[in-house]
Amino acid sequence: MIIRTTRTPMARRLRAQPTQAETLLWRRLRNRQLDGWKFRRQFPIDRFVVDFCCTEARLVIELDGGQHGQQTEQDAARTEVLSAMGYLVVRFWNNDVLSNIDGVLETIARTIRPHAFDPPHPSPLPEGEREPR
Template sequence: MTDVEQLLWRHLRNRHLSGWKFRRQHEVGRYIVDFVCTETMLVVELDGGQHAEQTDYDEHRTQYLQSMGYRVLRFWNNDVLANIESVLEVILDAVASPAPHPSPLPTGERGPGMPESEE
């Protein structure tokens, strides 16, 4: 792990962030992601200077993860170093808010406990 990954991991590991369980260097499909909360389908990626030169690759990777139902947050390394509290706040807001379903239910179908549409 890089120094920046170690810094963020200290705040995410052992359920330090409001009890949410994160994994690091976890396989998701064909990629290894920096951090993931599988319960909320949230991926957190840290980007260093090399990512400025590989934006197409990162965009393709993000689209792939999103197609699997994951939400992806990306932070520049310097943001983590300069303002870790703000980064943690964004991550906490993301895990605390429900993710939209990747494939909305067809019209007329509802999940459990959802009222049927009135006609």
């Protein structure tokens, strides 16, 4: 089932024009590369489009550029709304991603484990759980 929101076109535009930090992080999160967790990029949630989301663990990752130093109140309000919806929001500066991607990934991995509801879906499926051909 595909859920379309009013934010879907914006999310598509953002996916087509990622920042350098978003591209670098996405290369390391996509295809369940981080401990088997599935992440989505530029994912619509309510009235927002978040940079990355692991719906299984209810984790949102936001990458902040220099403009976020000026909009701290807006970012705090956004985090508050997402938190009220049950998401844990983790923010990283773009520079942190660009200069220390391994440290960022380790922080995400450490954060996701205690906040996950269910373990990630095994990929590929374990032997014997595939449909017969």
